[in-house]
Amino acid sequence: xxxxxxASSDPGPGAPGAAPDAVRPVRRRTGGRSxxxxxxxxxxxxxxxxEAGYDGLTVDAVALRAGVHRTTVYRRWRDVGGLLxxxxxxxxxxxxxxxxxxxxxxxLTALNQEVYDALAAGPGLTAALIAASFRSPExxxxxxxxxxxxxxxxxxxxxxxxxRGELGPPAPGAGGLRALLVTATAPVYQELLLLRSAPxxxxxxxxxxxxxxxxxxxxxx
Amino acid sequence: xxxxxxASSDPGPGAPGAAPDAVRPVRRRTGGRSxxxxxxxxxxxxxxxxEAGYDGLTVDAVALRAGVHRTTVYRRWRDVGGLLxxxxxxxxxxxxxxxxxxxxxxxLTALNQEVYDALAAGPGLTAALIAASFRSPExxxxxxxxxxxxxxxxxxxxxxxxxRGELGPPAPGAGGLRALLVTATAPVYQELLLLRSAPxxxxxxxxxxxxxxxxxxxxxx
Numbered sequence: 001x002x003x004x005x006x007a008s009s010d011p012g013p014g015a016p017g018a019a020p021d022a023v024r025p026v027r028r029r030t031g032g033r034s035x036x037x038x039x040x041x042x043x044x045x046x047x048x049x050x051e052a053g054y055d056g057l058t059v060d061a062v063a064l065r066a067g068v069h070r071t072t073v074y075r076r077w078r079d080v081g082g083l084l085x086x087x088x089x090x091x092x093x094x095x096x097x098x099x100x101x102x103x104x105x106x107x108l109t110a111l112n113q114e115v116y117d118a119l120a121a122g123p124g125l126t127a128a129l130i131a132a133s134f135r136s137p138e139x140x141x142x143x144x145x146x147x148x149x150x151x152x153x154x155x156x157x158x159x160x161x162x163x164r165g166e167l168g169p170p171a172p173g174a175g176g177l178r179a180l181l182v183t184a185t186a187p188v189y190q191e192l193l194l195l196r197s198a199p200x201x202x203x204x205x206x207x208x209x210x211x212x213x214x215x216x217x218x219x220x221x
Numbered sequence: 222x223x224x225x226x227x228a229s230s231d232p233g234p235g236a237p238g239a240a241p242d243a244v245r246p247v248r249r250r251t252g253g254r255s256x257x258x259x260x261x262x263x264x265x266x267x268x269x270x271x272e273a274g275y276d277g278l279t280v281d282a283v284a285l286r287a288g289v290h291r292t293t294v295y296r297r298w299r300d301v302g303g304l305l306x307x308x309x310x311x312x313x314x315x316x317x318x319x320x321x322x323x324x325x326x327x328x329l330t331a332l333n334q335e336v337y338d339a340l341a342a343g344p345g346l347t348a349a350l351i352a353a354s355f356r357s358p359e360x361x362x363x364x365x366x367x368x369x370x371x372x373x374x375x376x377x378x379x380x381x382x383x384x385r386g387e388l389g390p391p392a393p394g395a396g397g398l399r400a401l402l403v404t405a406t407a408p409v410y411q412e413l414l415l416l417r418s419a420p421x422x423x424x425x426x427x428x429x430x431x432x433x434x435x436x437x438x439x440x441x442x
Binding site for chain 2: 130131134140144148179183185187190191194195206209211214217218220
């Protein structure tokens with residue numbers, strides 16, 4: 001997920017900015033009136049969630065912010081859960097691919113940096129969506145789907161690492177790949193989201209280094 | 222934190238049951254009337270939070286459940302944030318020490334098992350308190366204090382591992398120890414709390430094994 005602040009540096013549609021654990025609001029403006037309305041409404045969902053939190057997130061507030069009729073929002077998204085789920089599903093509908101830096105540690109560091117940037121800048125959309133997932137089962141489901149999709153896209157990252165001999169034989173299967181990605185990225189969430197530690201710019205690389213070392217030792221094989 | 226279900230197997234006061242990331246409601250019943258009231262009230266906080274969530278957690282509901290006058294609760298705890306913070310501070314006031322299994326991987330697996338047991342059994346107090354921390358700054362602060370205290374107590378675990386040569390020279394400092402503990406435990410939180418994956422009994426050991434492998438490789442030195 002992209003924090004509100006970093007959205008300003010958004011390089012545009014389809015940019016590989018979202019982490020396996022990051023969400024970027026849809027920016028596409030192609031398509032007809034229906035697509036335009038969806039973009040307006042989902043941008044409004046993100047804006048209202050950031051400003052007013054889950055407690056302030058109502059269909060009426062979103063409709064007002066988006067400048068569309070509330071009936072339109074109720075008909076298409078039904079409720080706040082539907083809005084949050086669609087925001088996350090739309091964020092997954094991009095062309096993101098994992099970073100390719102030439103080494104496993106570098107790739108994992110770059111992934112972690114995206115998560116870090118989204119969480120360390122202070123209250124952002126990422127943290128707001130995760131907080132909302134504790135209150136809306138639909139948001140929780142959509143968040144899980146988003147992350148699983150990101151993990152699946154990272155298979156190529158593991159293939160490259162295996163080809164470079166960075167994964168200690170035997171090559172990990174899908175479960176091992178997922179465990180590697182979770183080991184690399186989970187400390188960033190833990191420190192910034194759960195422990196609420198002061199941001200430490202060394203964290204993305206440190207967590208990546210540990211996961212890469214474990215991978216070399218065959219811990220995910 | 223201890224889930225509601227596992228509380229039934231609570232071995233009693235002072236037992237080393239809580240994980241570096243786990244909370245157990247106070248069970249002590251020693252002390253005078255004031256201590257008794259605190260125990261009753263904090264048990265009621267946990268019970269109401271589990272049953273009705275943060276939205277149902279009010280001073281009045283807690284007072285009713287605890288069988289004490291609401292004025293008593295308002296005077297001593299002020300509000301829901303004060304109640305949650307005291308519940309967490311009280312949970313930290315125990316004699317918990319980290320597991321000592323004879324190996325770093327074993328110790329980290331045992332730690333992870335405590336976190337796993339608290340989170341995998343379904344909706345429990347652990348998850349409810351973490352969810353509440355997204356809404357109450359006081360609960361968030363108390364949760365951070367609780368975890369930091371648990372990490373600090375785990376220094377002995379790292380000392381033993383270093384003495385056994387499991388930490389690859391040079392021995393990690395306090396920052397490295399903390400990173401090791403976060404690397405070991407964060408995947409359990411990530412999978413069960415954020416990704417909401419189906420419980421996998423192999424998870425505690427797998428995450429511990431990866432962290433121990435990284436430690437042997439000197440990733441936290």
